[in-house]
Amino acid sequence: MSSRTPRGPHRPLLPSWLPIDPYILALLGTVGLAALLPATGAAATVASGASTGAVALLFFLYGARLSTREALDGLKHWRLHGTVLACTFVIFPLLGLAARGLVPTVLTPDLYSGFLFLCLVPSTIQSSIAFTSIARGNVPAAICAGSFSSLAGIVITPLLAAFLLGSRAGGLSADSVLKIVLQLLVPFLAGQLLRRWVGGFLVRHKKVLGHVDRGSILLVVYTAFSEGMNRGVWHLVTPARLGLLLAVEAVLLAVMLALTWYGAERLGFRRGDRIAIQFAGSKKSLAAGLPMASVLFGAHASLAVLPLMLFHQMQLMVCAVIARRRARDPEPAGAAVGGGAAADGVAVGGVVVDARPGGGAVVDGRPGGGAVVGGVVVDGRPGGGALAGGVAAGGVLAAEAGAPEAAP
Numbered sequence: 001m002s003s004r005t006p007r008g009p010h011r012p013l014l015p016s017w018l019p020i021d022p023y024i025l026a027l028l029g030t031v032g033l034a035a036l037l038p039a040t041g042a043a044a045t046v047a048s049g050a051s052t053g054a055v056a057l058l059f060f061l062y063g064a065r066l067s068t069r070e071a072l073d074g075l076k077h078w079r080l081h082g083t084v085l086a087c088t089f090v091i092f093p094l095l096g097l098a099a100r101g102l103v104p105t106v107l108t109p110d111l112y113s114g115f116l117f118l119c120l121v122p123s124t125i126q127s128s129i130a131f132t133s134i135a136r137g138n139v140p141a142a143i144c145a146g147s148f149s150s151l152a153g154i155v156i157t158p159l160l161a162a163f164l165l166g167s168r169a170g171g172l173s174a175d176s177v178l179k180i181v182l183q184l185l186v187p188f189l190a191g192q193l194l195r196r197w198v199g200g201f202l203v204r205h206k207k208v209l210g211h212v213d214r215g216s217i218l219l220v221v222y223t224a225f226s227e228g229m230n231r232g233v234w235h236l237v238t239p240a241r242l243g244l245l246l247a248v249e250a251v252l253l254a255v256m257l258a259l260t261w262y263g264a265e266r267l268g269f270r271r272g273d274r275i276a277i278q279f280a281g282s283k284k285s286l287a288a289g290l291p292m293a294s295v296l297f298g299a300h301a302s303l304a305v306l307p308l309m310l311f312h313q314m315q316l317m318v319c320a321v322i323a324r325r326r327a328r329d330p331e332p333a334g335a336a337v338g339g340g341a342a343a344d345g346v347a348v349g350g351v352v353v354d355a356r357p358g359g360g361a362v363v364d365g366r367p368g369g370g371a372v373v374g375g376v377v378v379d380g381r382p383g384g385g386a387l388a389g390g391v392a393a394g395g396v397l398a399a400e401a402g403a404p405e406a407a408p
Contacts, residue, residue, distance in 0.1 A: 023214060024313045030218045034225035034302075044226060051223035054216035055291040056187040059154075061213065062288070063191025064198050066150060077141055080273050084123065084145040087260055087281030089156050092119040093164065095252060106244050108236055110300070113165055114307040115248065117296075120160045121289035121308060122153025128280040131319045135326030137275025145280040153288060154188050161296050183295045217287065220294045221305070228302030237303070242310075249311045253318060256282040275326060279319060286312040 039047040096119030103112045125146030132142040158180045191198075202209060260281040264274040289308045297304040 024309065026214070026218060027221055027309060030221045031225050034222050035229055038226035038229040039223065040226075040230060044223075044230070047219070047223045047226065051220050051294060052183065054219050055183050055294055058187075058213060058216050058287075058291050059184050060187040060191040061202070061209065062150070063188035064195045064202055066147060066192070067195075077144065077273075079267070080138075080141050080269065080277060081145050081148045083264065083267065083269075083277055084281045085148060085152060087256065087277070088123050088149050089120070089152065089160070091259065092256065092284075093160060095119060095255065097164065099248060099252075102248065106248065108241060110236060110303040111241060111245055111307065113297075113300070114304040115245070116164060117161060117293060117304050118249075118284060118289070118308045118311055119252075120157050120164070121284045121292070122157060123149035123280050124283045124285045124287075125150060127316065127319070128276075128283055131279045131323040132276050134323040135275045135279070136272070136329075137279070137326070138272035139276075141273060142276040142280050145276060149280065150285070150288065153285075154184060157288075157292055158184065158296060161292075165296075179295055184292065213287070217290050220291055224294055224297075224301035224305065227298075228300075237306075245307060246310060246314075249307065249314060253282065253311070253315060257318070257322070271329075279323070283315050283319065284308065284311060 038044075093116075096116040099107070099112065099115060103109055107115060123146055125143065128142045128146050129139060133139050257278060260278040261274060264277040269277060286308060290305055293301045293304045293308070
């Protein structure tokens with residue numbers, strides 16, 4: 001008989017409700033590498049060219065993965081999607097503009113530019129889906145709302161940045177418009193046009209291409225922060241300023257979470273829709289924002305993306321806690337699934353997502369533990385976590401940033 005003492009169950013280093021995104025750690029490691037070994041001279045030229053190509057590749061992949069039909073199918077729920085778009089591209093920017101009064105006592109001008117850019121970035125798709133599923137919300141609505149936001153953000157975010165940030169984001173000159181078109185819009189539209197032929201390839205090689213996405217973003221970050229180090233911009237940021245920035249972002253997130261939840265209630269949305277609105281309307285996409293910043297800000301991109309990186313991790317941690325608590329809420333009386341949207345479940349495209357506790361899902365009439373919605377695997381069981389396009393939220397892993405922002 002073995003004399004070994006049986007080991008107890010494996011305990012994660014962090015509680016399941018406090019997800020630390022491993023990709024954030026990779027990003028921080030990349031920032032550290034740029035601080036210690038920034039690209040200079042010929043290496044900087046090569047890194048800059050590679051970064052430009054990486055941005056074009058990222059937006060080509062985003063376009064090829066994003067289902068336009070899926071977004072358009074959600075037009076029947078136009079009030080919900082309009083509410084999410086208003087939160088993302090109207091209320092967020094207005095709050096960002098209101099923070100201008102914090103300069104220079106709380107935020108430096110450079111940090112404020114990054115904070116305002118954070119307010120202009122589109123919403124996420126993957127983590128919004130994951131948290132909506134955990135909280136027993138309207139998952140297909142979260143998919144469509146995130147898709148609408150991503151499509152709109154390709155155009156709206158650069159335009160808002162040009163108008164609101166002025167020369168810090170290149171302004172609205174012919175050169176800046178041409179750069180946006182060539183590096184962002186053309187690759188994205190090419191991906192959309194070729195999606196019919198390359199979509200199957202992307203699905204079959206999803207894991208490998210996920211590494212390509214993450215590596216491309218790390219290259220963009222390394223190049224941006226190397227330029228910042230070479231220009232000496234980091235001596236302007238002190239630990240005290242970073243602490244104040246975190247405090248301002250915490251207030252921003254709290255305000256948006258409250259506005260999306262209680263505002264949706266005042267607008268007459270049911271519980272499932274309110275959950276989708278809260279998670280899609282209060283979150284910002286790191287994966288879309290980082291490459292956009294490299295195009296819009298150029299040499300100033302390092303400070304511009306810092307607020308977005310910090311906000312991303314904060315939103316994952318806070319939304320994980322909220323989703324867990326929403327999952328424990330009692331189910332509203334009369335909630336049913338079918339016939340379009342219900343309070344806690346929806347039927348879209350032949351896929352019925354049952355949000356009842358322990359209900360799992362029914363796909364094409366067959367019961368199962370999860371539903372495939374638009375190519376994204378969603379586990380509808382509250383408390384079990386959700387897996388969306390390689391993102392595990394509700395456990396210790398929530399790597400939305402490293403994965404593509406749209407489901408194939």
